[in-house]
Amino acid sequence: MIISDTVATAFVVAAIGGFFGARDAANWHEKWRFLAFGTELLVLGALAVSRSWAPAVLGQGAEEFRRLGRSLCGAAVVLALGGIALTSRNIKLWIFVALPAIALVTMTERYLLRLWLHRERKEGRCLRPVLAAGSPDTVRDLITRTRKFPHIGWQVEAVCTTDGRGLDGDLVDGVPVVGQLEDVAKHVRHDGYRVVAVTPDPHWSPERLRRLAWNLEGSDAEMVVAPVLMEVAGPRLHVDAVLGIPLLRVSMPAFTGGRRAIKGVVDRLGAAALLILFAPLMVLVALLVMLDSRGGAFYRQRRVGKDGREFTILKYRTMVTGADGAARAALAERNEGAGPLFKLRRDPRVTRVGSVLRRYSIDELPQLFNVLTGSMSLVGPRPPLxxxxxxxGPDVQRRLLVKPGLTGLWQISGRSDLPWEEAVRLDLRYVEDWSLALDTVILWKTLRAVLYGQGAY
Structure with a gap:
């Protein structure tokens, strides 16, 4: 990653310097060369300072690109201040042309490298060996998560528990128990585990955790402690030292404020741009829907939005007219949906055109009008009936604290194939950990989810 970022930055700087230098050869002197060289050093320095190359964040999604964006914004500010100090008239070129070009190229090459890394990890390569230490139940949960999401890069190869026993004799979900919790440091030094994942267990007192951290000093292992707040992550978690005590500070979710205002502006501008872009397709689809079966092109349905306020959602009609009445009641016993959802993989009410629209989520394009009018967002929880x-219940009601979305974590994670509990967990995670960077990642991954049609029926 360091090599690719360095090469990409050097390529952009050289290309811009060469192009503008050729056009203005008379003024291409040492100050321009100094700005070009300084811009590259500044960008690479900002990436290093913000720890954008830390192994813990590479391939981890929103956090990786958040650090990259923060680095480039910081470099732009320093470059602007340097230009003022040097009274350079050419500084605008490097701020408004070079840095955006560097951002575009570096984000593209990082995305391509992430695709390669994730493919390698799915095939069992490029994984970091993990020793999990905690209660058998919490360790099993960790093992399940690492197997479900191999792109994280963890592979639990050994387990330590309080008594040296697992759930199945000497095993925890197929992973061998190699010792007790007091033996963690010894096994790390002997077997070379790269990560020590400490999961909740009554054994772990502050003193024992501190001693374990001391015993791991000098090894190549990274110690990771799973907090009790397992579902709270991202920008809301902060570690502060107060009166010499390390405290895990959890900030309040951002339901209002400047970032939400920016999200609202981005939603409306994005919806307007997409409506203009897809206007010919939307007209064609409307004609095909009406030609395929009797009825109008659009389907209107009441949904529940932010703070429990109801609104009318717009979709292309994908079923025969009257599908919500007696036809649905007759199919109630065949429901395959999770939780309170009603879904059928082979629903006889769906028209021929409707099945294609559903597979590629084209039927949801009219919801851009809902985004434009402010009742929905581009990214958010699924709008419920x-x-x-x-x-x-009270917990699930938290989904209604934000606007529902055209897409969301539920869509890029399997949609209708997800169990109800997992769909709720993803929606609540979005509500708790929302950020602009997460929205960007979700929008990007939505394209792939739509093309593959996973969980859409």
Missing amino acids: PEESAAY
Whole structure:
């Protein structure tokens, strides 16, 4: 990653310097060369300072690109201040042309490298060996998560528990138990594990955790402690030292404020741009829907939005007219949907055109009008039906603290193939850990999810 970022930055700087230098050869002197060289050093220095090359964040999604964006913004500020100090008239070229070009190229090459890395990890390569230490139940949860998401790069190869026993004799979900919790440091030094994952267990007192950290000093292992707040992550977690005590500070979710205002502006501008872009396709689809079966092109349905307010959602009609009445009641016993959702993989009510529209999510394009009018967002939880919302418990009601989205974590993670509990967990995770960087990643991954049609029926 360091080599690719360095080469990409040097390529952009050389290309811009060569192009503008050729056009203005008379003024291409040492100050221009100094700015070109300084811009590259500044960008690489900013990447290093913000720890954009830390192994823990490479291939991890939003956090990797958040650090990259923060680095380039910091470099732009320093470059602007340097230009003012040097009274350079050419500084605008490097701020408004070079740095955006560097951002475009570096983000592209990082994305390509992430695709390669994720493919390698799915095939069992480029994984970091992990020793998990905690109670058998919490260790099993960690093993399940690492197997489900191999792109994280962890492979639990050994386990230590309080008594040296697992859930299945000397095994925890197929992983061998190699010792007790007091033996963690000894096994790390002997077998060379790269990560020590400490999961919740009554054994772990502050003193024992501190002693374990001391015993791991000098090894190549990274110690990772799983907090009790397993579902809170990202920008809301901060570690502060107060009165000499390390405290895990959890900030409040951002439901209002400047970032939400920016999100609202981006939603409306994005929806307007997409409506203009897809206008010919949307007209064609509307004609095909009406030609395929009797009825109008659009389907209107009441959904529940932010703070429990109902609104009318727009979709292309993908079923025969009257599909919500007696036809649905007759199919109630065949419901394959998770939780309160009603879904059928082979729904006889779906038209021929409708099945294609559903597979590639084209039927949801009219929801861009909902985004444009402010009742929905481009990214957010799935908009529930009123009867679904009425059955929500207090925890699930938190989905309604933000606007529902055209896409979201639920869509890029399997959509209708997800169990109800997993869909709820993803929506709640979005509500708790929302950020502009996460929205960007979700929008990008939505394209792949739509092309593959996974979980769409």
